[in-house]
Amino acid sequence: MTEARLSECCRDLARLAAPLQEKYGHRLSVRQLEADFRRQARELDSCSWVLLCQRQGRPVGFTLFYRWGEVLYGRAAGFDYAEVEGTAAYFNLAFYLPIEHAIATRARRLHLGLASWGAKVLRGAELEPTWLWIVPPRRWRSAWPRLARGQPASLRTWLEGELGRVTGGLAGPEWERPERPRRG
Numbered sequence: 001m002t003e004a005r006l007s008e009c010c011r012d013l014a015r016l017a018a019p020l021q022e023k024y025g026h027r028l029s030v031r032q033l034e035a036d037f038r039r040q041a042r043e044l045d046s047c048s049w050v051l052l053c054q055r056q057g058r059p060v061g062f063t064l065f066y067r068w069g070e071v072l073y074g075r076a077a078g079f080d081y082a083e084v085e086g087t088a089a090y091f092n093l094a095f096y097l098p099i100e101h102a103i104a105t106r107a108r109r110l111h112l113g114l115a116s117w118g119a120k121v122l123r124g125a126e127l128e129p130t131w132l133w134i135v136p137p138r139r140w141r142s143a144w145p146r147l148a149r150g151q152p153a154s155l156r157t158w159l160e161g162e163l164g165r166v167t168g169g170l171a172g173p174e175w176e177r178p179e180r181p182r183r184g
Helices: 010-023 030-047 089-104 117-122 144-148 155-167
Strands: 002-004 048-055 058-068 071-079 109-111
Touching: 010 030, 010 058, 010 071, 030 048, 030 058, 048 089, 058 089, 071 089, 089 109, 089 117
Parallel strands: 071 109
Antiparallel strands: 002 048, 048 058, 058 071
16 A cells, blocks of 8 residues: 555546546546546645555555645545455555554544445444525426435434434434524
8 A cells, every 4th residue: 555645646546537437427538537636636636545555566546635724525536446356455455554544643533425325334434414595597487397306304213214314313403404494
């Protein structure tokens, strides 16, 4: 495992991120991903932390984090699946080494990202709700109810169905959808 800044490895990260994106139904080319990583590097390189897993000097897996204040935020990951199959690369890159790094650098919090909730909860992560109200542009307002129809009425019910008993229950009113804000 080696550490790097984002600007040092954009091309490798793009090559490794593309298969993961495709696995989850996102069709982004290596070129598109590289351009995105380069844009991020222009603005955030000084707070980037990339952990690279290498085989014979060639990157075969990575995780990208950003440090802001005392918080380490997981942003992206990628793997050469043929090279890391049967290894602990995923768990080392996604969980164990970032936890060690957060402790060593005295980060007060570690955000592991939005995906793979079950695996994260099984390793002691706590889920926290984050809410966002979207006010669509006028031209989308008539279509908005149809677009939003697939969203769960209760985040708590949906998560408990997704994660089963792994979470030990989602206590607290913060897991229920808040009331719609009223216009002032």
